[in-house]
Amino acid sequence: MNIYAVGTSHKHSPLELRERLVFGEEELAPALDDLRARAAAEAAIISTCNRTEIYVVPKDELFNADRLKEWLAAWKRCDVPKQSLFALHASSAARHLFEVASGVDSQVVGDIQIIGQVRSAYQSAQRSGALGKVLDRLFNVALHTGKRVKSETELFAGAVSISYVAVELAKKIFHPIAGKRTLVIGAGESGELAARNLHGQGVRNITITNRTESRGHGLIGRLGFGSWMPIDALPSRLHEFDIVIVSTGAPNYLVTYEHARAAAAHRAGEPQLIVDISVPRNVDPRIDTIPMIFCKDLTDLTSVVESNVERRLAELPRAELIIAEELAKFATWCNRLPVTPVVAELKRWGEEIARAELEKNRGRFSDTDYENVERLVSSVVRKILGMPMAHLLDAQTDAERVLLKAEYVRVLFNLNAGSESDADAGHALANGNGANAGIDREKEQTTSYNSDAHE
Amino acid sequence: MLILARICESLLPLAYCGALGAYAVAFFRRDEPLGRWRRPALLAALVIHSVLIYAQTMYHGHCLVYTPFEMMTLISFTVTLTYLIVELASGERGTGMFFIAMALLLQTSSIMFSPSIEVAGADPVLLNYTVGLHISFALIGYTAFAISAVYGGLYLMLYHQIKSNRFGTFYKRLPSLQLLERMSEKSAIFGVLFLTVAIAIGMLYLPDVLPNFHYSDPKLVATMIVWGIYVASLLAKYVIKLEGRKVVILSLVGFIGTIISMTLINFVLSGFHRFQ
Numbered sequence: 037m038n039i040y041a042v043g044t045s046h047k048h049s050p051l052e053l054r055e056r057l058v059f060g061e062e063e064l065a066p067a068l069d070d071l072r073a074r075a076a077a078e079a080a081i082i083s084t085c086n087r088t089e090i091y092v093v094p095k096d097e098l099f100n101a102d103r104l105k106e107w108l109a110a111w112k113r114c115d116v117p118k119q120s121l122f123a124l125h126a127s128s129a130a131r132h133l134f135e136v137a138s139g140v141d142s143q144v145v146g147d148i149q150i151i152g153q154v155r156s157a158y159q160s161a162q163r164s165g166a167l168g169k170v171l172d173r174l175f176n177v178a179l180h181t182g183k184r185v186k187s188e189t190e191l192f193a194g195a196v197s198i199s200y201v202a203v204e205l206a207k208k209i210f211h212p213i214a215g216k217r218t219l220v221i222g223a224g225e226s227g228e229l230a231a232r233n234l235h236g237q238g239v240r241n242i243t244i245t246n247r248t249e250s251r252g253h254g255l256i257g258r259l260g261f262g263s264w265m266p267i268d269a270l271p272s273r274l275h276e277f278d279i280v281i282v283s284t285g286a287p288n289y290l291v292t293y294e295h296a297r298a299a300a301a302h303r304a305g306e307p308q309l310i311v312d313i314s315v316p317r318n319v320d321p322r323i324d325t326i327p328m329i330f331c332k333d334l335t336d337l338t339s340v341v342e343s344n345v346e347r348r349l350a351e352l353p354r355a356e357l358i359i360a361e362e363l364a365k366f367a368t369w370c371n372r373l374p375v376t377p378v379v380a381e382l383k384r385w386g387e388e389i390a391r392a393e394l395e396k397n398r399g400r401f402s403d404t405d406y407e408n409v410e411r412l413v414s415s416v417v418r419k420i421l422g423m424p425m426a427h428l429l430d431a432q433t434d435a436e437r438v439l440l441k442a443e444y445v446r447v448l449f450n451l452n453a454g455s456e457s458d459a460d461a462g463h464a465l466a467n468g469n470g471a472n473a474g475i476d477r478e479k480e481q482t483t484s485y486n487s488d489a490h491e
Numbered sequence: 492m493l494i495l496a497r498i499c500e501s502l503l504p505l506a507y508c509g510a511l512g513a514y515a516v517a518f519f520r521r522d523e524p525l526g527r528w529r530r531p532a533l534l535a536a537l538v539i540h541s542v543l544i545y546a547q548t549m550y551h552g553h554c555l556v557y558t559p560f561e562m563m564t565l566i567s568f569t570v571t572l573t574y575l576i577v578e579l580a581s582g583e584r585g586t587g588m589f590f591i592a593m594a595l596l597l598q599t600s601s602i603m604f605s606p607s608i609e610v611a612g613a614d615p616v617l618l619n620y621t622v623g624l625h626i627s628f629a630l631i632g633y634t635a636f637a638i639s640a641v642y643g644g645l646y647l648m649l650y651h652q653i654k655s656n657r658f659g660t661f662y663k664r665l666p667s668l669q670l671l672e673r674m675s676e677k678s679a680i681f682g683v684l685f686l687t688v689a690i691a692i693g694m695l696y697l698p699d700v701l702p703n704f705h706y707s708d709p710k711l712v713a714t715m716i717v718w719g720i721y722v723a724s725l726l727a728k729y730v731i732k733l734e735g736r737k738v739v740i741l742s743l744v745g746f747i748g749t750i751i752s753m754t755l756i757n758f759v760l761s762g763f764h765r766f767q
Contacts, residue, residue, distance in 0.1 A: 193663070194663070205653070207667060208649070208653065208662065208667050208668065209653065209667060209668050209669065210667060210668075210669050211666070211667040211668075211669040211670040211673070304732035304734070305732055305733060305734025305735055305736075305737075305738075307668060307669070307735070324654065327734060327736060328734050328735070328736065330653055330654065332656075336656050339656065339658070340658045343658060
């Protein structure tokens with residue numbers, strides 16, 4: 037049994053193709069059933085707006101990645117250029133999933149959503165009964181790896197979009213942020229995004245103002261929350277708001293120094309955050325000199341985004357280290373998988389011989405002596421078999437040698453143990469030169485595409 | 492007991508330094524192995540500190556309130572203990588480094604400047620229960636001022652970081668400005684309440700038990716000034732709605748006054764408040 041991963045992501049295909057390959061929630065179960073009916077012993081599908089990836093443990097040795105690519109194209113009823121799909125095998129496939137679950141492979145490195153998306157893919161496959169021993173373990177380790185990267189590194193820390201930085205800044209000033217009054221000046225996309233982010237943080241008192249009233253009401257309609265304030269009321273009502281987000285196309289200052297001073301006097305020392313994400317600026321930058329008013333423009337916020345991105349990239353080596361650790365553990369588990377039934381059979385074989393010999397000589401001992409002899413014999417059998425069993429389970433041994441040793445033991449002791457499926461799990465890694473060894477990525481094409489979509 | 496006290500006296504700064512180091516590592520670099528030892532290190536420091544207080548109390552046969560430096564070790568202990576309780580209750584660890592630094596500062600001053608407690612016999616005045624109450628209230632009041640000062644200092648630090656667009660580690664790790672301001676303010680209110688009671692007890696009761704009591708005692712005057720600064724800062728906040736930053740600055744001035752009243756005035760000027 038080998039582990040295959042076939043799919044596409046923002047690194048391999050444009051948005052138009054990724055859109056065509058997305059699996060909806062209701063489509064996952066029939067797709068997994070179909071995969072298992074055709075070629076897969078185990079299967080799972082991760083599908084987000086940035087990636088569609090299929091993980092498969094095939095039924096037979098004749099399986100190859102091309103069959104999976106053909107299946108994907110046939111299922112989606114579209115032509116998929118082969119170079120737009122990647123294909124990974126064995127430890128490369130496992131490592132890739134760990135990188136995906138850790139946000140390392142995301143378009144925005146450290147995208148927090150991806151952990152939930154991998155978990156959702158795992159649960160869908162589990163519900164469909166498409167997971168077996170290997171993929172179940174693989175996804176569990178992947179999710180664990182994601183959690184470790186999240187808690188042990190700063191890969192997921194710090195906002196990397198302007199509107200999130202504005203929200204973070206508000207959270208750094210106000211406590212709690214939920215009850216704060218917010219004014220959004222401008223009915224454009226940036227204002228809408230900021231309003232949605234603030235609403236997502238529990239801010240319910242949101243007022244919208246705009247030069248064109250109909251556009252302002254349009255934004256309130258799209259948002260489904262917020263109240264309207266005419267823009268003429270801005271100077272007299274500025275003091276009412278704790279957070280002010282300005283994002284318009286106006287060529288002049290809408291919030292002047294005089295407005296802000298008057299507002300500050302009204303607010304009696306209460307802090308106020310004014311975020312100007314307009315180009316050209318709509319807020320007089322001198323406002324930042326007024327005590328207790330924090331006025332930030334696009335340049336200030338961009339510097340935060342850049343520093344956060346840099347910080348995340350600097351964390352990549354630590355994340356990779358965690359991934360390597362978890363991959364090594366997974367490899368050890370896989371290496372032991374074909375050996376486990378041999379070890380169990382060897383133990384059973386030794387115990388059977390001991391039991392048979394004891395039965396044969398039962399009449400020669402009193403009950404008390406028999407119990408003592410039984411304990412002695414069991415101990416001798418355990419000690420004799422202890423060494424070969426420890427050798428078989430040795431974590432340091434690579435997959436090929438493990439399989440070889442298991443085979444020797446089978447022949448030597450005339451054992452019948454080890455189902456093909458269990459033995460094949462280790463073989464998967466042997467084919468991939470072992471997860472401890474170098475990773476042989478079989479990417480057929482890795483043309484990078486840039487698009488705006490996130491995970 | 493003396494040997495135990497000496498051992499603890501030597502170990503305690505090291506233990507506080509260890510805890511400070513662990514908290515600093517966790518503050519600047521998340522989840523470094525050393526950072527995971529922060530709470531055990533803090534607990535170890537608290538245990539050593541408890542043993543030190545016990546050993547010194549047993550050895551001298553009196554509570555550690557004879558000198559301001561003895562009181563400093565108690566304040567240092569209560570600051571650390573208060574922080575640990577806040578950390579356990581709220582899960583907020585971003586401020587730990589600063590509280591431990593404050594505790595270390597107070598404890599080191601206590602060890603360095605204390606005339607090492609070779610106090611002959613217990614002053615009978617200090618065995619009086621009302622005087623004990625006066626001292627306890629003063630101790631809690633000063634501890635609250637110390638805690639208020641830490642939060643106030645952090646507030647000013649974060650305020651300037653945001654104003655000057657320095658969105659670094661301090662910006663990321665510290666709690667929000669309003670929370671820091673509120674904690675500083677609440678601690679100051681606690682401090683004022685306890686110190687008010689301590690002063691009231693002192694003014695009403697001490698003239699009867701201290702023959703040399705006089706209202707112009709430098710320590711008493713200094714304490715009144717400190718109390719006045721804190722009361723003024725709180726009135727400014729609630730009555731004339733002075734901005735939070737200025738209130739915090741006033742509170743910090745009050746804390747500096749507290750330290751001066753506890754140390755310098757006791758060194759330089761004599762009065763009935765000295766029991767050695």
